[in-house]
Amino acid sequence: MAQDPEAPAPAAEPSFEEALAGLEAIVERLEAGELPLEHALAAFEEGVRLSRACAAQLEASERRIEQLVREGGGWNTRPLVPGESEGEG
Numbered sequence: 001m002a003q004d005p006e007a008p009a010p011a012a013e014p015s016f017e018e019a020l021a022g023l024e025a026i027v028e029r030l031e032a033g034e035l036p037l038e039h040a041l042a043a044f045e046e047g048v049r050l051s052r053a054c055a056a057q058l059e060a061s062e063r064r065i066e067q068l069v070r071e072g073g074g075w076n077t078r079p080l081v082p083g084e085s086e087g088e089g
Contacts, residue, residue: 013053014050014053016053016054016057016058019050019053019054019057020050020054022046022050023047023050023051023054026043026044026046026047026050027047029043030043030044030047
């Protein structure tokens with residue numbers, strides 16, 4: 001079955017920065033309290049989607065960092081501890 005050439009292409013996932021900026025804009029609109037209920041609900045749903053996209057990208061980045069930590073002559077994984085830097089410990 002052929003696809004409709006005029007149908008919009010599926011939207012690509014936004015970058016982390018784009019998703020975070022969108023989430024911050026939604027929070028500002030919701031906190032202003034000026035949106036009608038249906039618009040507020042739609043904004044909330046979009047915020048949840050963006051929040052999940054940010055969380056997924058952060059988890060993927062954490063896995064990459066764990067895989068790239070080099071210890072003693074070979075590549076080993078080490079869990080990333082938030083707030084930990086090489087100068088600490």
